[in-house]
Amino acid sequence: MSSISKSALQRYYKDIIIRNRHRINLLRLSNLFIYDDSAFPLFHKILKFRRFETLILDNIESYCLENLLYQLTSSPFRSSLIITSVIDNVINKNAIYRQIFRxxxxxxxxxxxxxxxxxxxxxxxxxxxxxxxxxxxxxxxxCEQLNSLISYVPQLRRLSFYSLHESYRKQTKIYPSTLNHLTHVSLKLFSITFDQSEQLIINIFPSVQVLRITVGIVYIDSNRWKQLILCHLPNLRIFDIWLEFFIDHNNDQLDIEAQINQFTSPFWIERQWIFEYRFYQTRYGNYAIFYSTNPYRGKTYTLQKYQNKTTCLSGYETNLKSVNHVEIQSEKELINCICYFPNITKLSFKDNFTTSRSSIATILARIIPLKQLTKLDI
Structure with missing residues (x-):
């Protein structure tokens, strides 16, 4: 409804929205709709609908967002708020956080x-x-923002930071939190040392049950993770890690493999925390990926170009039960694939193939149950 006319908007509100107000529980709005003078009063009426629960804001300007959040604090708005994109830079994010927490x-x-x-x-x-x-x-x-943010949400159960960076201030202390209900944490860390990450996990996430973390090469330390988990994370059930890094003269492939192989000890196998690693090449150089796999790793598996080694550290047959989408970027890797995907429903091809159709079908039948496919993207 972002470009709807005033008269059409009034008709739409009367003929569609009002008649279905007992069914409406989600509203997605764009900037133009929210701040059209004729639309704004209608927006407030929608917020008062009995079943309204979720508000999604797209392409909103920062000053409009601040005004809207101020209006929401005095409305019966409930449950869920999703801000997918802001058109311009938000100068004062603290003001936005404060209004949301109200x-x-x-x-x-x-x-x-x-x-x-x-x-x-x-x-x-x-x-x-x-x-x-x-x-x-x-x-x-x-990192210095962490203590402040979590102090406003004592009932928090699930927390995710897509881009957590090192502190502006040196030696920023992470204070113990009171997040007794927090069980699921997902972190993507940038330029944060293992020492600081340990302090963060010990002080803020001691009761976590599911930890998903994306980090760099300095975190390939099996013994350090083992001690951290044994001493400070007694409730941890799922440890899901993703490391992707550039291989240079300071970390050759043999040294990396030696470090990675430490994740095959009984401590990891007994908990069914299984890992794989790959080395691949691009025009910019050599890279490595180390990541968690069965039974809870992501739903999409990519057979990618330039991949020259994939190893399942557990020694078990590579049977990826959680995967429902296989994306094939390389004919060579499809032919060499030793994995099996029993629950796949979607298959994507993103490469030109020289192998005949019958041969491709034979190869696919070896790694996926073709009868289960419901979607094919080429």
């Missing part, structure tokens, strides 16, 4: 805010708390 019934919040990180962290909460239980922040956050 929403009285918010349980789920997902944010993507453009712009640089605020130079000063959000003030720590003292008597103002949010009922948010699931928080996803897809914009950059620095």
């Amino acid at each position: 929403l009285p019934a918010l349980k789920y919040c997902k944010l993507s805010l453009k712009g640089s990180v605020d130079p000063d962290p959000l003030p720590v909460a003292t008597n103002e708390y949010s009922p948010v239980e699931h928080l996803i922040i897809n914009n950059t956050v620095r």
Whole structure:
């Protein structure tokens, strides 16, 4: 409805929205619709619908977002807020965070805010708390902001940071939190040392049950992870790690393989925390990937170009039960594939093939149950 005319909007509201107000629980709005003078009063009426639960904001300008959040604090808005994109840079992210944490019934919040990180962290909460239980922040956050953000959400159960960076301040201390309900954590770390990550995990996530983490080469340390888990993460059930890094003269392939092979000890196998690694080449150089696999790793598996080695560290047959989508980027890797995907429903081809159709079908039948396919992308 972003470009709908005033008269058409009034008719739409009367003939469609009002007649279905008992069914409407989600509203996705763009910037033009929200701040059209004729639309804004209607928007407030929609927020008062009994079943309305979720608001999704697309392509909104930062000043409009601040005004809207201010209006929401005095409305009966409930449950979920998703901000998928902001057109311009958000100068004061702290103001946005504060307004969101004032929403009285918010349980789920997902944010993507453009712009640089605020130079000063959000003030720590003292008597103002949010009922948010699931928080996803897809914009950059620095470590010194962590203590402040989590102080507002004592009921938090799931937390995800897409881009967590090292602190502006040296030796920033991570204070113990009171997130007693937090069980699921997902972190993508940038330029953060293993020492600082340990402090973060020990002080903020001691009760975590599921830890998903994306990090760099310095984190290939089996013994250090083992001690951290044994001493400080007694409830951890799922340890899901992804490392991707450039191979240079400081870390040759043999040294990396020696480090990776330490993840085959009984400690990892007994917990069914199984890992694979790959080495691949691009025009820019050689790279390595080390990642968790069965039984809970992601739903898409890619047979990619330039891949020259894939190893399942457990020694078990590579049977990827969690995968429902296989993406084939390389004819060579398809032919050499030793994996089996019993639950696949979608298959994508992104390469030109010289092998005959009958031969391709024979190869595919070796790695997937063809009768289960419901979608084919070429």
